[in-house]
Amino acid sequence: MGVSIEIIGVWVAALMTLAIFSFLYADNPVYKLAEHLFVGISAGYGVVITWHEAVIPLLIDPLFRPENVDLAEPNYLVIIPGLLGLMMFSRFIPRYDWLSRWPIAFVMGLYSGLAIPASVQTYLLPQLHATMLPIWPGVEVDAWTALSNFLLVVGVLCTLAYFYFSREHAGAFGVASKIGIFFLMVAFGASFGNTVMARVSLLIGRVQFLYDDWWLPLVAAPISRWFGG
Amino acid sequence: MRIWGWLLDLDRRWIFLGIALAVVIPIVTKYTLPQGKPAPPTVAVYNYIEALKPGEVVMIAFDYSPSSMPELHPQALAVVRHLLQHKLRVVSVSLNIQGTSLGRDLLSQVGGELGAVDGVDYVHLGFKPGGSQVILGMGESIAQVYPTAADGRPIADLPVMEGVKTYDDVSLLIDFAAGNLPFAWIAFAGERYNQKIAAGITAVMATDLYPYLQSGQLVGLINGLKGAADYEALLGIEPSEAPGMLGMSSQSIAHLLIVVLVIAGNIAYFASGRHRRRGRS
Incomplete structure (x- = not known):
């Protein structure tokens, strides 16, 4: 079997995975090497990808090679965001670092303008609307749905009560806030369960890679051939 | 009882090993558990x-x-x-x-x-x-x-x-x-x-x-x-052609192990009386 760049890639990925897993036994130099390689390569990879996927097609091509981006003539408007981007690098020159505040201000202003109305329209009003549900069984909803809706409404109100701090949590209000804690605990439990599932999935992905892409074809098969299997 | 103390002081690397085995064995043996109804x-x-x-x-x-x-x-x-x-x-x-x-x-x-x-x-x-x-x-x-x-x-x-x-x-x-x-x-x-x-x-x-x-x-x-x-x-x-289904058996066994460990850990914590010691400190 010839050694291709893909095979080398699989070997490197497998050995790096095992090096990272070695931390589970104890901290060691092999783990440190893999960690530092990961940080360095990730940063380098990010720079290269950004250059090829963002800087070239969005700045250099529209200015100097418009035919590459289906433009009849250069688009000089991209000079403005290009300059704003370059101003970010003024952070490296203390005398002119104030220049970097302009692009930051631009981005903050833009995102605030986008996010504030969107937050109200997306995250507040529709969610409020979604809690205004029929809680009495009848023509609109059956008994099970009504109970589900009732729990949802009680959960929202009691959780809000828990986060209302302008009044002492005593009496009926205290009971509501304690029920709110119960609902919060249920939410945290669901969140924790999903997190466990996600983390185990990542381990499964790595083990599948190690077994199917590395061990079987690149370790077990050559050994088997070596012994005439 | 000594067993509770032993359980609470268990080196966590044994738990890592248990989780690793729970994930690796179904993948190597292609063992598949029945899947529930789709969500x-x-x-x-x-x-x-x-x-x-x-x-x-x-x-x-x-x-x-x-x-x-x-x-x-x-x-x-x-x-x-x-x-x-x-x-x-x-x-x-x-x-x-x-x-x-x-x-x-x-x-x-x-x-x-x-x-x-x-x-x-x-x-x-x-x-x-x-x-x-x-x-x-x-x-x-x-x-x-x-x-x-x-x-x-x-x-x-x-x-x-x-x-x-x-x-x-x-x-x-x-x-x-x-x-x-x-x-x-x-x-x-x-x-x-x-x-x-x-x-x-x-x-x-x-x-x-x-x-x-x-x-x-x-x-x-x-x-x-x-x-x-x-x-x-x-x-x-086919389950053998489906990367998601192939991973779910490992997922289920690992979850079972985690559930058992969480329950055992809590029983051990209360049975060993450590919750009372923590309350006093």
Whole structure:
């Protein structure tokens, strides 16, 4: 079997995975090497990808090679965001670092303008609307749905009560806030369960890679051939 | 009792070893546990796609990086397979810079398996920086945001993009994401342009996104590796050919072990009396 760049890639990925897993036994130099390689390569990879996927097609091509981006003539408007981007690098020159505040201000202003109305329209009003549900069984909803809706409404109100701090949590209000804690605990439990599932999935992905892409074809098969299997 | 103290002082590396064995053994032995009924949010995505007519356009956003591939790639493989089998046109974008190569490879892999033609049945438009501005821009004109596909072909020349000008021409948008981008798609494509949206997400994000399912802002939700396995089951893929289903046996056994450890740990904590000592300190 010839050694291709893909095979080398699989070997490197497998050995790096095992090096990272070695931390589970104890901290060691092999783990440190893999960690530092990961940080360095990730940063380098990010720079290269950004250059090829963002800087070239969005700045250099529209200015100097418009035919590459289906433009009849250069688009000089991209000079403005290009300059704003370059101003970010003024952070490296203390005398002119104030220049970097302009692009930051631009981005903050833009995102605030986008996010504030969107937050109200997306995250507040529709969610409020979604809690205004029929809680009495009848023509609109059956008994099970009504109970589900009732729990949802009680959960929202009691959780809000828990986060209302302008009044002492005593009496009926205290009971509501304690029920709110119960609902919060249920939410945290669901969140924790999903997190466990996600983390185990990542381990499964790595083990599948190690077994199917590395061990079987690149370790077990050559050994088997070596012994005439 | 000594056993409780022993359990509480157990070196955690034994737990790592237990979890490793719970994951490795089913993968090596190809042991499969029976799978439960598919989750309703996953079925909702499947049914929505089934109801679309051949030739309609579905936009896919590959908004994940290699670090979340084990959960999201099996989902995306299953959904793209469903879309192309159903003769829907697939237009993909990426707002995550590392997602663009994953999306391109996935489309060409599934497209090759099903005999779909790049540019006719599907196209990958690639990555654009800007997040919410890109989403908003496509509401006005997709061609203005993406004048060319990822490989430089003008989208005006591609049959797959015929009649696809804005979100009005897109029947469904499915975002596969491991970060906050589903919220941006909901806010800027869903609320502003009434784009129907489904999401394929990592399990960590599920509790954050369920409220949007309940409010109708998402038509469906594919949750983690379990969602991928459910979707593969809905498509009738053989378990031995389905990466999601193959992983679920390990997932279930690891979960059982974690549940047992959590229960044993709590029993040991209370039975050993450590909770009283902690209360006094």
